[in-house]
Amino acid sequence: MTQFLTLTRPDDWHLHLRDEAALHAVVAHTASEFARAIVMPNLKPPVTTVALAAAYRDRITAALLPSGLSFTPLMTLYLTDNTPADEIDRVAESGFVHALKLYPAGATTNSDAGVTSLQKCMKTLERMAERGVPLLVHGEVTDPQIDIFDREAVFIDTVLMPLLRELPTLRVVMEHITTRQAAEFVAAAGDNLAATVTAHHLLLNRNAIFQGGIRPHLYCLPILKREEHRRALVAAVTSGSPKFFLGTDSAPHARHAKETACGCAGMYTALAAMPLYAEVFEDADALDRLEAFASHHGPDFYRLPRNTGTLTLARESWTVPDSLPYGDQQLVPFRAGETMRWKRVD
Numbered sequence: 001m002t003q004f005l006t007l008t009r010p011d012d013w014h015l016h017l018r019d020e021a022a023l024h025a026v027v028a029h030t031a032s033e034f035a036r037a038i039v040m041p042n043l044k045p046p047v048t049t050v051a052l053a054a055a056y057r058d059r060i061t062a063a064l065l066p067s068g069l070s071f072t073p074l075m076t077l078y079l080t081d082n083t084p085a086d087e088i089d090r091v092a093e094s095g096f097v098h099a100l101k102l103y104p105a106g107a108t109t110n111s112d113a114g115v116t117s118l119q120k121c122m123k124t125l126e127r128m129a130e131r132g133v134p135l136l137v138h139g140e141v142t143d144p145q146i147d148i149f150d151r152e153a154v155f156i157d158t159v160l161m162p163l164l165r166e167l168p169t170l171r172v173v174m175e176h177i178t179t180r181q182a183a184e185f186v187a188a189a190g191d192n193l194a195a196t197v198t199a200h201h202l203l204l205n206r207n208a209i210f211q212g213g214i215r216p217h218l219y220c221l222p223i224l225k226r227e228e229h230r231r232a233l234v235a236a237v238t239s240g241s242p243k244f245f246l247g248t249d250s251a252p253h254a255r256h257a258k259e260t261a262c263g264c265a266g267m268y269t270a271l272a273a274m275p276l277y278a279e280v281f282e283d284a285d286a287l288d289r290l291e292a293f294a295s296h297h298g299p300d301f302y303r304l305p306r307n308t309g310t311l312t313l314a315r316e317s318w319t320v321p322d323s324l325p326y327g328d329q330q331l332v333p334f335r336a337g338e339t340m341r342w343k344r345v346d
């Protein structure tokens with residue numbers, strides 16, 4: 001049995017760091033495993049311009065200072081109906097903003113300012129295709145008539161396919177994919193389409209949300225799906241295809257905002273993200289493919305250099321804390337109170 005796992009230092013290609021006290025509470029967890037992360041822009045108000053992204057990047061760097069960890073936040077902008085095409089030129093020339101994020105209005109946490117119709121953004125999307133700036137998509141339709149478990153598959157057919165037909169060179173990352181349909185669509189598409197996959201969608205199916213009672217800490221968007229879909233995701237990430245890479249979608253919300261009559265969507269996996277992915281790959285008998293998924297495919301897609309340092313995990317059990325400090329509140333991490341199989345050792 002493998003006892004130590006040393007990998008090129010990985011990156012997280014989908015992360016929520018929040019702001020202020022929350023940012024201070026979480027950023028070192030990510031920076032202790034990952035060299036870089038694509039930082040999501042769904043703050044309140046959202047990060048819609050290169051100038052706002054520069055200020056947010058500075059707040060992240062300042063929050064990390066006490067830890068002494070080296071970490072590069074890769075910034076993104078929140079696409080709105082009114083993002084001017086000229087902002088894309090500023091992105092392309094910035095050197096630190098790496099993508100724009102499409103939140104269909106109303107699809108998820110802090111998406112109210114999101115896009116109401118892609119038709120309103122065509123000039124801006126054309127400029128992104130010209131300048132090679134990737135579009136990251138929360139791929140779910142928002143039509144309340146569509147069953148929540150079908151919203152990703154319907155998004156592919158009704159939004160993503162027409163968009164890629166209209167702009168065949170646009171570079172797109174389908175974020176946090178959760179279905180067989182998404183895995184198959186991405187695998188079969190051109191090099192300009194890739195996907196991130198979370199640890200929780202690889203580890204759990206939708207039964208987990210209701211095991212012995214309702215479990216608000218396992219509610220996220222897109223919602224967990226059937227076992228058939230989880231298996232398709234595991235097959236995709238262990239296939240060796242460069243189109244799939246690591247994105248935790250670690251999304252902290254205070255305990256009281258999760259344990260309530262109408263709880264927020266999001267799981268906090270950043271405390272031990274790599275040990276979670278290691279379980280998935282080990283259980284699929286594919287530990288030798290973890291490094292490419294976690295450390296190679298992402299930078300290759302984003303046209304960035306791979307990291308030079310390493311990260312080592314050891315087979316060593318430890319117990320995840322029941323809760324973590326989160327400003328003057330609490331944060332319940334994924335697997336709270338449970339035992340982990342792998343531990344980061346440097």
Ligand SMILES: NC(=O)N[C@@H](CC(=O)O)C(=O)O
Pocket residue numbers: 016042108109138219220221222249251252265266267
């Ligand atoms: N994934 C989630 O359930 N929540 C994310 C938003 C998102 O990535 O859709 C959040 O910001 O809380």
Ligand SMILES: [Zn+2]
Pocket residue numbers: 108138175176221222
């Ligand atoms: Zn999302």
Ligand SMILES: [Zn+2]
Pocket residue numbers: 014015016040249251
């Ligand atoms: Zn997210």
